[in-house]
Amino acid sequence: ETEQVRLQKQALRQDLLCQTETDGAREARLKADRANKEWKREAETEDAQEARLQADRANKESKREAETEDARILRLQDNPQRGLGFMLLMCIDTVKKVQIVCDLFSEGHQALCVQPGSLEDLILVCLARSLGVLSRVIFQKSSHLSDLTRQLILEYAEEYAEKLVVESFEEDTGLKMRSGVAENDEEEQDKEGQTGDSKESVKSLELHFTLALKKHRNKHLRTRATLRRRSIIKADKTKMRRLAEKGGEREQVRLPAKANKDRPPEDALEDLILVSGKITESVGSADLPDIITAAGPYKTAHSYCGMS
Structure with a gap:
């Protein structure tokens, strides 16, 4: 209880100081603190620095051991x-x-x-x-x-x-x-x-x-899967339209078949043909949406092992 009261008083003092202090006074105080710390650091010898660090570590360790469970929770929350x-x-x-x-x-x-x-x-x-x-x-x-x-x-x-x-x-x-x-x-x-x-x-x-x-x-599994399928079909339609405008071969572009629960993933992968006309590598029984997400939509195709 004493530790809790001390922390509350310290927080109140800091809040009061921040509210009453002007920008100029705060800048001057911080500048003076930095100059004081720099002067102490330059004037301190190596032995004195090592002794100070050891004393700080011992002080922190003693405070941590003496701290109660309620005080620790309060400190972490604050x-x-x-x-x-x-x-x-x-x-x-x-x-x-x-x-x-x-x-x-x-x-x-x-x-x-x-x-x-x-x-x-x-x-x-x-x-x-x-x-x-x-x-x-x-x-x-x-x-x-x-x-x-x-x-x-x-x-x-x-x-x-x-x-x-x-x-x-x-x-x-x-x-x-x-x-x-x-x-x-x-x-x-x-x-x-x-x-x-x-x-x-x-x-x-x-x-x-x-x-x-x-x-x-x-929570979001069914919604994300639906949006992913819609984005794939929309991207395919856009690329088909651009290819037709450039005079390309429409026969090399097909839309991936719609997802079907009774249809194995191998059949859906057979319908995945790149716009450039290159057929993707065999990816086994990997899930089609995961492959497209990992490799980027219709940029490259890779073989992934260990995916179910």
Whole structure:
């Protein structure tokens, strides 16, 4: 409680100073502070500098050890500009925090900072390693990991958190992720049905993750697929019209057949012919919309392995 009151008073003093200080006074104060720090840095010897740094590190470590859980949460909430601070409280709270991360990526945040004692030990490590949209990732190791958290790290985090986040981000942001963890629905259902000898908390976490994945992934799936097919057909019609105006051969251009649930993807791929007349390479049983999205509409065609 004392730490909380001190932080509140400090925030009030800073707000009052910012409101009453003029631009000229603020510039003069900052200039004087910079000059004072520069003078101290030049006058300081190497031994004194090393001793000062060691004292600062010891002071920070002592404050961190003496800080209570409530004070830590309050500090992280009052300083959002220093990073994302997530405290792992319970299973349902974890799902909410995953949704917060999804919203931040949708808004275009390019830096993710993980604070000590945070969700890093469960999800964000797998998230940051599997995504290719981060410009920088800062990991600060935490020594406050519970036995349950360590068990979740070993048994569950890497194999499920990547699948949860990668697929949802690809649907929401349209960004291609550097991960090959996507699996078909049958394997997904098998993994969802495997409970093993895990504890009840692990089963609860699996249930919440499963519900969040299905809700987040299926929200825009049908709409995005429809828009993708319409854009492909529209692009083909435009290129056919331009080719006809230039006197090209219309026989070499055909529209891809409309998607049919009963039709295998190999038949749809046979209809994909480039405007230049070159037939695309064989891509096996890969999904047609994913190939077009990855290679660029009707620019080049490549063979992709391992896609289902």
